Amino acid sequence: MHKKNEELANIPFKEYLSPKQVKDAMMIINKGKTGQLLELTIGLSLSNTTLDFEDGELKTNKCDHTGKPLETMFITQTSSIIDELLSNRKFKDTKLYKKIQRLLYVPISKEGDPSMWMYLKPIQIDLSLPKYAYLAGQLEIDYYSICNQLNQQLSESNKATLHTANGKFIQIRTKDSRTYHPIYSAIYEREISNKNRAFYFKKEFMKYITQLEDI
Template identity: 55%
Template sequence: MYLDEACVRFNRIAGIKFGELFSPDDMNMIIVNKGKTGQLLELALGLHLSSSNMDFDDGELKTNKCDSRGNPKETVFITQISSIIDELIEERTFEETHLFEKISNILYVPVCKDGRPEDWMFLPSIHIDLSLRKFATLKDIWRADYYSICQQLRNHIENSPDGFIHTSNGIHIQVRSKDARDRNGNYHPIYSDVYDRYVSNKNHAFYFQKQFVYDIRKMMV
């Protein structure tokens, strides 16, 4: 499925309460599984997709918990950085990065989870394709964020007391810690070949900050 098609499907059901949209059996599944976003998307699209890897033919799906007016309640996960840390340290050209691959064509789907699960609903989704001229300003912001974050990470590694990377912010994009302990109670440190040492004691990831949501909603008015 392509993002354009997914966008149309989501927007057809935007604003319809889940209690009206899904069957009683589906609602029981949603309640039992605490409304896992991947399962909600599967039901809404009528497809069997993996909730851990929502694959589309031409881009990525990005979901977010919001209120009934579409205001974000959370940041939006993009991708982890452990495998690309040296790409960031060396400031690879933005358009050649794994980050760009992840955000160059995305469908943002807000999910309102106010009240009971029966009252939850999808809100209108936004398709962002950076190859289109109308998103040139957005692309410029994300490019500037990327280079700023690369510089911040290097500065942390070289100048912070612990020699580790720390939260780094742009206007829309940030890097911050995202990790869970393994079965032995350990986190997943990040090793840099450039510095030939560990540069973090736990994994980190790229996120869209809440400002991203406010700004793209303004663009679509």
């Protein structure tokens, strides 16, 4: 799959997508649509499985033509794992770690007309490799820091609710749409957020891995 991604790098959509697919790109509503186009283009079937590949995750994100990220990047929802976070479950045992330990990151340049949008050179990340030792360590630090921040937020009162929690490379913030999906914690025995929340990679993460590739 990595080879197929490399073959598509820096080629405008109009060069290999059908007119209908280009039209679909022009009518993008949700930010994940271009990622879905890539999945279909390289032969993946769309699904809600935990991982896109047998051994890793495909992630796409909006950038400019130089690869500079223009948005944060969604990782995973937190409602089903909230009590794992609040109990500081071991980082490498979490769904979060499973989602990020191996990534194929594909930046998408969305400058100009959608027919001229293109995927840039993919970056393959494996947190077990020495090259990514600092990144892996910082993500673990971020994870425990965020878990502690969530507990601090909720300890302010018996009616306190969650709000944004930040690390250096990742964060948790609101991700929901009407009708909203409140989060219930068995640990706190109450609703702790009136909306669903999710982990995101901050722009600093994409900048770091891109710079690392250029070294």
